[in-house]
Amino acid sequence: MYYLIKNIGLFKDNTPEELEAMIKKTAFSLINYEPGQTVILQGEKLNGLLILLSGEVKGEMNDENCNIIKVEDIKAPNLIAPAFIFGNGIMPVTVTTAVRSEIIFIKRDSFIKMIQENSTILTNYLDILCSKAQFLSGRMMFLRSTNIREKFIAYLNENKDSNNVIRIDKKLHELADLFAVTRPALSRVIGDLIADGIIEKLDRNIYRLR
Numbered sequence: 001m002y003y004l005i006k007n008i009g010l011f012k013d014n015t016p017e018e019l020e021a022m023i024k025k026t027a028f029s030l031i032n033y034e035p036g037q038t039v040i041l042q043g044e045k046l047n048g049l050l051i052l053l054s055g056e057v058k059g060e061m062n063d064e065n066c067n068i069i070k071v072e073d074i075k076a077p078n079l080i081a082p083a084f085i086f087g088n089g090i091m092p093v094t095v096t097t098a099v100r101s102e103i104i105f106i107k108r109d110s111f112i113k114m115i116q117e118n119s120t121i122l123t124n125y126l127d128i129l130c131s132k133a134q135f136l137s138g139r140m141m142f143l144r145s146t147n148i149r150e151k152f153i154a155y156l157n158e159n160k161d162s163n164n165v166i167r168i169d170k171k172l173h174e175l176a177d178l179f180a181v182t183r184p185a186l187s188r189v190i191g192d193l194i195a196d197g198i199i200e201k202l203d204r205n206i207y208r209l210r
Helices: 016-025 108-117 119-144 148-159 172-179 183-195
Strands: 029-033 038-040 048-054 056-062 068-075 078-080 094-097 101-107 165-167 199-203 206-209
Touching: 048 108, 068 078, 068 172, 101 108, 108 119, 148 165, 148 172, 148 183, 148 206, 172 183, 183 199
Parallel strands: none
Antiparallel strands: 029 101, 038 094, 048 078, 048 101, 056 068, 056 094, 165 206, 199 206
């Protein structure tokens, strides 16, 4: 188990011996999911820590108009919804598997004991919560915008390298889902940005901001 969890941020800076000792005293369940299975539904209560060991999941929410909005794609190894373990624990999104996945579930009481006994894991968890809060805040502001052009430019700015080059690893329909827009509308905006000289297409899925 150590080799499966050692690359997860929650457990960084712990020695192999510390993690082995923690594993031995922590009760957990290992659950296998097929593609398209629901891990937890929007509105359900999260009663513990979900650790994505392998595979990929996606978080989506229904808005007041019953539209499905893509919030986040999560690839292993990673935590799922770590900010909702405490408080009322109500999930704001539905989490489903994109591919075959393995997930560890640790009950909240066991997780509390873990962070009480290991200050490094506690510090890592607080760092993760802060980063997640910043991400979700920015994501919500991003989704509230109805301007597709601004959304796409913001996405390019977030993912550009030092030479203003962006390699997009998502398909067009995946980007459209991420922006909560239609694929034809996004395609038109990308074409307009190229025609206006704001971005340059270098290769398939590779662009440069001018």
